[in-house]
Structures are given as C-alpha cells and as structure tokens.
Amino acid sequence: MAGSSFGNIFRITTWGESHGKGIGVVVDGCPAGLPLCEQDIQQYLDRRKPGQSKFTTQRNEADTVEILSGIFEGKTSGTPISLLVHNQDQHSGDYSEIASYYRPGHADYCFDSKYGFRDYRGGGRSSGRETIGRVAGGAIAAKILEQMGITFVTYSKSIGPVTISPERFDASVISQNKLYMPDEKAAEEASAYLEQCMKESNSAGGTIECVVNGLPAGLGDPVFEKLDANLAKAILSIGAVKGFEIGDGFGVSSSTGLTNNDAFISRDGKIAKATNHSGGTLGGISDGSPLVFRAAVKPTPSIASAQQTVNQNGEEIEISIKGRHDPVVVPRAVVVVETMAAITILDALLSNMTARLDKIVDFYKK
C-alpha cells in the first residue's frame, strides 16, 4: 500500500532508509507565494539532528537539506517541493549481525512477516531517520502557520520518572537545555537519570507536550476528520509513540461533567472558555482555546544489555545490541511531534476554507 503520504490538501510523501543514499520528502499542495529557503527548513532539522548531546546517538551527520524543486525566485510556486538530505555517516557493518535475528522492541520480525525479508541496516525504513522527511516538510507547514499567527510550544514534559513542574515552567529554556525541557531543574534531574540508565545499559521513555496558540475556532470536521483524530494519527505514526491524549486526556475518565465541562465566558467582547479541560477541541472542531496534547514515547528498544530473542530460524538466543543509540529519543522527537502537528493543522485550515457557501462566493467575487 502507498503508505508514505500524510495530509490531504497539504501533503507530504517521505522516502528513504537509514542506510540508503539519502532521506527525502516531496511536499505537494503547498500554496504559492511563501518565501522559502533552505535555512527555514534547516533550523527545524537541527533540532532533531544527532550529536547534540551525550544523550543522543554519536552518529555524525549534519543532515543538510537541499531544495530540488518547487521554488521560483525565492518563493514557493505552487508545485511540489522536493527536499533531499544525503546520508553520510553510515556504518552498515554495524548491522551485519542483526540480519540474523529479531531485535526485541523493533519491527524486524514484523517486516519479515509482511514483506518476506527486510533491510536490516539500521532499521531501514523504520529508522528514526525517516522522520527527517516529516520534519523538513512540517517546517514549511509551520512557516505558513506562523504567517497566520499560529505558533507552537513543544517540549519534553517528562523523561523517565522526572516530570516538569508547572511552577517552574519557562518556555525560554526549552532550546537551551539538551533535553528540550521547559524546566531547568527537571532537566538536570532527568540528565542524572539518563546517565544512570546509560551506566546500566538501559534506556528511558517520556512524554512530549505540544501547545498550539492562535488557532481560530472552526477547524476540523464533525465526524471522521476531527482535528484531534487526525492529530492522533499524526502522532501515533511516529515510531516510538504508544499513546496520545488531548486536554485532560486519560484524566477525563475519573472526572465528572461538572468539573470537565469548560464554561463559556465573554472576554473583551469575544467568546472564550474559562478553563481548557477540552484541550482546544469540542466535537473534533477547534474551539478557539490553545490546543494542548501529549504523546507517550517508549524507551529506546536498542540497548546494550543482554536480551532474549530468537533468530530467523526460530532458535532462542541471547543478544546484546551494539551500535550508536540514543538512551532516550524524547528530546529529538519533540520537533517531530511539532512538525507533524503543524502539517495536520495546516491541512485542517486549508480544508476549512470550503465549509461555507457565502465565503466561497465571496472568495471568487474579488
């Protein structure tokens, strides 16, 4: 199945494996007239690139993006934007052993079951490097949204047992610590926890939170194309994510209607909500409040500790995974979550333009 595309009107199609020639994305349906250069995209890629700290893989790649098409005289022309990042620091030799067995927590066995064989070098298409295409494409979506006053604050909310404190929340420090946490003290504690994990040849998970400001009410559709439904798909499509929640999320299950309902109020002559338990959507449509959602990220499955598994002959064996692996993927996944959300929201925003006949007639009258 053709499963490498995301979005309807603004659509990205990603391609590339961990150890192929490169990773790329084709961005189709981008409106014409957006000023765009490589640096607009590179700054997003730099947030996910390896080697930013001791907690990320030491694979040494600049992940420099090249624009191959879709730009004319510095602006998007309305035609597909093809973006390419060459793979550079490939140690395919590291993976020769992996060919013979199934790594726990990885998709190896599933790929073999589905396709009859697999590209075992670095996870192939299931590698985290696949997200380069998402981030590059999503950077364009984010730039468009920014022009419309829609902005993102995304961060590591927890790493292992360490959660940020609402009292110490400081968005300005997110990009200053290596863990993308908006709480310096929590970042320090999380660092200590990660060092302990590394000593024990173990790995950690965490949660990522994304807050979207400036969204108008009315985005998303009532039934299957709910804004939160598409966000859920966007976020669960990221390799390591095992859960998604919006607003109070799983907390709603033990709440009550009286507590969970957000009262509508009048603020500066506009309708607003007194609280935001809903997380910014009601009935799948944006309600004018900030969008707030979270992703649960599992611990990196590649660990150097001994593990039980089977080889391709079905024999039980003990393995220890070598290679250069992040002890936690949460910090680098922050920008992936943000850009996937950007694509989803932009697509809803474009789609919403055809909701009302009077606005359509008005659009074409001018």
Place this chain on the structure above:
Amino acid sequence: MAGSSFGNIFRITTWGESHGKGIGVVVDGCPAGLPLCEQDIQQYLDRRKPGQSKFTTQRNEADTVEILSGIFEGKTSGTPISLLVHNQDQHSGDYSEIASYYRPGHADYCFDSKYGFRDYRGGGRSSGRETIGRVAGGAIAAKILEQMGITFVTYSKSIGPVTISPERFDASVISQNKLYMPDEKAAEEASAYLEQCMKESNSAGGTIECVVNGLPAGLGDPVFEKLDANLAKAILSIGAVKGFEIGDGFGVSSSTGLTNNDAFISRDGKIAKATNHSGGTLGGISDGSPLVFRAAVKPTPSIASAQQTVNQNGEEIEISIKGRHDPVVVPRAVVVVETMAAITILDALLSNMTARLDKIVDFYKK
C-alpha cells in the same frame, strides 16, 4: 470537506443527524460473497441502543436496521451496501431553548464558528446517534474478520473511579451487566457511583479496553499508515474520546528499555513474544500478539446542574440542560470502539494483500 468516510479499501460513509429522518451508512468495498442479513447487523446495534438500563437515555428507539442495497441472494455482491435506521422518538421541542446558547462541553460554538449556523436539535451531526452508522458498517467488517479467526473482546475497563480487577476478569459477564464490565463486583460499584452522579445531576467518564485476538503478523504499514496510527484516528474520531493508548500506553514513559522490550520466544515451533508490552504492534505493524488498546471517554457534557455559559449574543448566562441524557456514555460506546477497530483492522488486512510480489503473482496464477 468530505469528512464522513472512513477506510480506504473497505470504506464506510455515514450520514444523518439526531433529529433528521434517519441515520445511515454506505459500506463500499465490501468483498463479494459474505452471507449477510439484517440480524447480523442488528445484534451490534442492539449493544448501543438506548434504554438498555437506567444509566442510558430513556429515548425509546428500537434502531432497527434496513438493508437497501448490495445483497443478492443473501450474499454481498461486491457493490455498496446501504443501511438505514429511521429516527423515531424525536422530541425536537426539547431543544428549542438550546438554539440560543452554547452548551459547555458540546460542539455548539464550534459548529457556529465553522458553518455560520447549526442544527441545534439534539446535537445534530455531533449527536451520539451518528455512531449508529459506524456500528452498522463495522458489524459487517467484524463478520468478515470472524471468518478469518479474528475476534474481539471489548469492555468498560473503568467508570469514574471504579476500575475492573484483573483477578476478577470474566469475559462472559460483559454482556450480562448493564455496564459492559468483565467484573461483576466492579460493575456493582460503578452502578452505585453512577446513581450518586445522577442524584447530583452530574455525569461520569471512563475507559474502554479492546483486545483483538487472532491477528496475523504483518498488518499495517511502516510509516503513516501504521496500524496503531489508524486505530488512534478511528478511536479519537468517536465523539467523547480524549485519549488513546496501545499496549502499556502512557505507562511506557516511565518504563525502561529492559522492562518494556518484549523478548521473542519460540513456542510450538512458531515465533511469539514472552510478554506483550507493545500491545500487538511493533513499528506500526502487527506482531502476532493480541492487539490491546484503550480509549479515554469523557463524562457526558449534558448535565442538569447549573452551568455558566454565553448565549449567541455573547452574554453570560446560567443554564441547566434538560432532556434525556446518559449519565455515562462508556457502556454504549464499547461497541462503537469495537466496530471502529474492526473497520480499521479489516482495511489493513485487505491492504496487506499487495505487499509481496510473489503472493500477487501466485494469486493471479490460479
């Protein structure tokens, strides 16, 4: 935007409002040759119909389904199956007051923002009655899956603060108590809790868990069409759902790689997993273990208690919502979760048939 369709190969398109002439669904892409009659579908609708207990709306509707097309001599013919349920017990008068203000926790304000006006009778398209089309369509998907040995166990895992006990888990009692809980004692406690909610003109939320057995390894695609990503969209597209998690879900965030990785083992000559923290997918592809996922359901927003809101002029007012509302929607949503999952899984199963060239060649040779 055309947002009332779900699924690619097996696709449902639902239509209808709470207080229109009826509710329906067109099921397109259903394979030919499935024996199908109204009763196959009705038994699923009966699990969501109102009036099953004191905890569900007293709206009195049989929700009897009629097959309008797509069946020839008792079997699906490969052409669209049109299913219709007439609305019967509509008290539109109940809603005249609602036209003038925005109910907290409902999509009223969002609809007005999007479309310029709304069908205020019973929530219109955002009504829970919209799920009739999903359940009717999903019943067909479930019947096909059953023929392939794929079965579902779905139930209320928690209602308000009451959670089922793994020790008392008994699938046979799910359909015997009014709350669809697999634990009679928890069901009793939850009943008591709900009675208290009703006395206080309040409402409750909960969680639903779904376990899918018999799924072969290899379903789902590596990138955006991950099986769990599509499940997340399917489940979040259900009105009251605010969260989705698979396997250990949000629990993975504080776990470690050593704990969270499922060891592969050899069992009866086949590859299996010693544990199922993954919940049945790795890299978005089914891994041969049971699929286990959960949905977080918010408390019914329609409550008789006094609430603050604004009217359409933006004036702050106090309201108290009348009408026939469920104090909890979790029990009736169980079958909606199950049928949405069935559609998602069947679609992945059909899609997977084109993954390997050797199997394609083999298919056409015969």
Place this chain on the structure above:
Amino acid sequence: MAGSSFGNIFRITTWGESHGKGIGVVVDGCPAGLPLCEQDIQQYLDRRKPGQSKFTTQRNEADTVEILSGIFEGKTSGTPISLLVHNQDQHSGDYSEIASYYRPGHADYCFDSKYGFRDYRGGGRSSGRETIGRVAGGAIAAKILEQMGITFVTYSKSIGPVTISPERFDASVISQNKLYMPDEKAAEEASAYLEQCMKESNSAGGTIECVVNGLPAGLGDPVFEKLDANLAKAILSIGAVKGFEIGDGFGVSSSTGLTNNDAFISRDGKIAKATNHSGGTLGGISDGSPLVFRAAVKPTPSIASAQQTVNQNGEEIEISIKGRHDPVVVPRAVVVVETMAAITILDALLSNMTARLDKIVDFYKK
C-alpha cells in the same frame, strides 16, 4: 475496492441496483448555507427519467427523490446530504433467463469474472439506474455553480448518422424535443432514424456535447489533477461512453500549431482568446474561455435481434433479449454528462481556493 465515490472535497457516494429497494447517493463536503429542497434535485432527475418518449424504456417510474439528511431550516448544514429514490416498477421476472448467459455488450461476463457471481436483474449495479445517484448529487453541484455564474448547455450533438447543424443551433429547443437536440430539424431526422432502428430491433449511439460558461481562469491543477483529466474520468465513468474529447479533440491530430494555437487578445480590458480550439483549458487549467467537451455514447447493447453468445457453461447459444430497453440512451444521458461535469468543476473550484498564500491569509483575516 471502494469505487462508488467521486470527487475530493465535494464528494458523492452512490449506491443501489436496478432491482433493489432503491437508488441513492450521499453528498459529502457540500458547503453550508445553500438553500436546497427536493424540487431543486427533482428537475434534474426528470430529465433522465424513463417514459419521456417512445424512444425511452417504458419502465414506469417517477423517480421521486427524498432528502433524508443534511438540511436544516431549508439550507445545507455542511453535513452529508443523503438522497433516496425508491425503485418501483421492477419486473425481476423479465431477467430470470438472463441469469444463465452473458449478454453481448453488457458487463455480465465481467461481473462473474470479478466477483464469482452477479446480480443479473436488470444489470444490477451496472444498470443505467445507477446514474440516478449521480444526477441527484450533481444537481446540488450545479445549483452551487449557478450561484457563482457558471452555467451549462448540454445536448445531443449527434444520434446515429444525424448531426446537428451549427447554423440551426438553438439552445432553447433542447428541452422541447424528446431527443435533447438544439436543432429541431436534426431532431426530426434522428427520430426517423430511431424508428427505423426499432423496426429492425436494433439500437443507435451518438455524441453529447457540453458547454460550460462563466468559468474563471485558474481551475484545475498542472499535473495529474488537470481539469480535463478529471472531466475525462467523470465522463468515461458513465456506462455507455467510449470516448472523450475537449475543444478540437481528435481533430487536433491533423491540425498544425499555427491553426490550433488560440491567440490571446485584449477584450474590454481583459485577456481573452480569439478562438477556442483548446476548449477552455491549457495545461489542464481553465483558461477563461467556455469549456467545450464531447462524449461518444455507444448503441444500447440490449436489442431484440438474434445474437450469438455463450451461456455460463461456455456453450455457444443464440439469444434474443426481451424487456423494456431504450433504442438509444443518448437523450437521457445528456443530464448525466452535465451533472458529472458539474461535480468535477465544483470540486476544482473548491480545491483552487488553497492555491495562493496571499488569498489564504486574506480569507482568515476577516
């Protein structure tokens, strides 16, 4: 495969067989705020209904449409519009014999090959009655386009060997003769030809031409979603159509660049074209000239004359098809062509709203 939907943003999903309970369509993605009642749709259905003249099947059906959903207080609400036409005059007995053999020129053999069996009553899903759903859905598209100044003139251009004369072209007579020809003299000649066909138990084909006025320049996309490519699909998806051409069509093959190129001119301060060999599109995008395209319609395959065929056992037999069949389907197909074009054009018009960033920003500023 789910193949009963057409359109992306404005999408119709048709269902129903010739001899089932009814025929219907779900129109999804219709903008909110369009005044709509049954009569708006009925007037289109009346143009294709049987029994209009001696040249159409004597099957006696009013084909009365019922709106089941999507309208609130006389206007479209933005939610799916479900339309239903009950089948009435079914003589299933007429078709019992057909079950055993393959009618030449019909899809019987193809259905059996694909699905393993077929609904042999009146062609089942391949019946011309399937187009009721298209016409009903397309009537809504046409009403929207009319509000934007986009109108259609569609007619039988030729029937058998009789072609209309450009000199005698009179749009006002199209709906006054039974053959939907804009040339009374040609209509008379065609009538005589058809009477001869009927005497000889034979049938006739023809061509349909559609002219669309008022289309702004800029609709359609440069590559695969060309306006003319989508029109071609729309028109070829009508059962009896074997060819599509736009502008000079097949005539371009023997033309030259000097002749075929349309010079741009300045007219009343606006850019226009001196000629319209292109038929209103250049590079797949509307060029501001009237859209002009044609469909080739094959002779009705159901004829009473003796024909050779095989039965389901593969034995060669001679048959003579009974039943109530049109000697020519061209006149009734005129409105089918028009409404399929309306859907295609409306979809392109809605899609085009997201082409330019400045217009998007402007749209949301207000």
Place this chain on the structure above:
Amino acid sequence: MAGSSFGNIFRITTWGESHGKGIGVVVDGCPAGLPLCEQDIQQYLDRRKPGQSKFTTQRNEADTVEILSGIFEGKTSGTPISLLVHNQDQHSGDYSEIASYYRPGHADYCFDSKYGFRDYRGGGRSSGRETIGRVAGGAIAAKILEQMGITFVTYSKSIGPVTISPERFDASVISQNKLYMPDEKAAEEASAYLEQCMKESNSAGGTIECVVNGLPAGLGDPVFEKLDANLAKAILSIGAVKGFEIGDGFGVSSSTGLTNNDAFISRDGKIAKATNHSGGTLGGISDGSPLVFRAAVKPTPSIASAQQTVNQNGEEIEISIKGRHDPVVVPRAVVVVETMAAITILDALLSNMTARLDKIVDFYKK
C-alpha cells in the same frame, strides 16, 4: 491542492520543473521482491529522451536515472522508491523574453491566473520534462505487469494527415524508425510531412494507440473506478492530449447495437469474444480481450512563426517563439502513454485482489 500523485495502491508522486535542479518521482506502494536496477528504468527513459532524431528538441540531456531508495540487495523492499534525474542542459536565458507575455497554446496565462505568478523558464512544471517522473515510475509498473504476462504495444498511429495502414502493420519496426510507427512507409511519409512543417516554422499533432495483451477479465470497478475511466484520466493528464477513446471510440456514435456488440464465443474451452469493438472493457471491467485505446495529441504549441498574443499588461503584441522545440511530440509521448497505462492497469490489478471474500480467506490461510 496536492495534485502530483497518481494511483491508489501503486502510487507515483512526481516533482520537478524544466529548469530546476532535476526531475524525480517517488513510487510508493510497490510490492516487495521485484528485482530492479537503474537499467530497467533507463530503457524506458531512453524512449522519451531528447535528441533521438531531427524531429525532437536538440536539448542535449542523457536523462540518466538514479535510484535513491527502496531497493535492498537488488530487490524492491516494499518501501518508497525515489528516482532522480538531474537537469543538465538548461538554457534559462532562452526564456527571459517569455516572462513578459503569454504564449498561445501554453499554460502561461493559466498559471498566472491560478498562482499569481509563474516559473516561466521552459514551461516550469508544465514542461514535457515533467513526464520523466511518470515514465520512470511507470517503467516499474510495466516490469511487474510483464512478470504477470501483461505486455504493451504502443505506437504513433498517425502524424498530421499520415495514418498507418493496418495491412503494413509491423510491431517490430516501431522502435526502429524515429517516429515510433509500426509502418515504415507511413513513417517515411510522416517524416516528409514533418520536414515541411519545420520549413514552415509550424508543428504537427497525431494519435497514439496502445494495445495491452494478457489482461485477465475482471479488472476495474463497476462505477467510478472503471478501468477505462481511470485510463482516460491517466491519458488526459498528459500535457498535449486532447482526446481519449477506447475500442471503436467515437466510431460507436454512428454504429448500431447489432454491429457494435461483440458476440461471446467459446475458444479452446474458454470464453472469448468474436470481435473487439469494446476495446477490452465492458461496464468498465476488463473482458479478457486486448485493451485497445487511443490518444489525440495536439501540435506542439511552441512555433517560430509569428503569432498574436498579449503581454502581462494586457497589450496585444506579435511574437515569434525561439528555443529548441520538437516539431511534433507524438513519438516521444508514445512511452508516456504506455507507462501511464501501465500504472493504471497495475493499480487495478492490485485493487482487484480484494474483490472476493473466498479468495481473501484463501490468501490468508496459506
């Protein structure tokens, strides 16, 4: 709108402009296990590359394809195949003048109307070079079809007034003359005609015919996803094409049912057709006969003769187009028609695998 993708299960997404860095395609949904190397694709690109004869543009480009992803150990891995052809011989300077006016017969004016500006270098995205992506992607589809016994014979049927003779039809000479005609004598006459056109600074059109052998009965769907409807879209999406017909095509309009119906016969114990007026589809589904369809190709709009047009200020001017242009595009478009058909047919073939429940159950049992 995201309009650069074609196909559902096997889907190509093309990108690139005439004078950008390159042209490419992402092929998604390609089944795993197909042996594939650059040469498999290059041989198709060589059939459309410039400089093959005096009748094609003298732009000197090898159009060498590079595979960037999707292949592992010489076989397709089931993941997206990214193909890249670098642009080499770009004379952007040739086009500076074109920026100021609208070329007749080109999409210049339409692009400006749609996007507010255009990439005027060599037609930008509307350039014939865009078809490189189609041919490269379609070469893969054709290789898969070949493994299933489905093969293509595609050729120039006419150029200007010169049409091939059925009596002299010789498939073996198609690739031996520069015009891809299966009739050496016609090729000579067409060459003479083209030389005359060139002398007169004029250009010619023609028709392309494609015959597909080995197709099983049952491909395509009954309603909107008819095999011929999708072929029509595929073919009309090629820039210069103005018409599509299948089987007897426009000829059916003056035929009769008795003549046009193909009798079914029994041949070697199998069901076949005595004639093939239908061109291989009935009711939109393949009927087991060869598929035969034609495309009408317009004369190259770029001609050196003086032409009337307007500039971007709306002033009427006279122009004469310089640059390196083909006097006829038919010969180079032959392989474009063939590969677009290959993608369409492969997609129908993959889609058809889910038509019957018994075959699905059977597929998963093994």
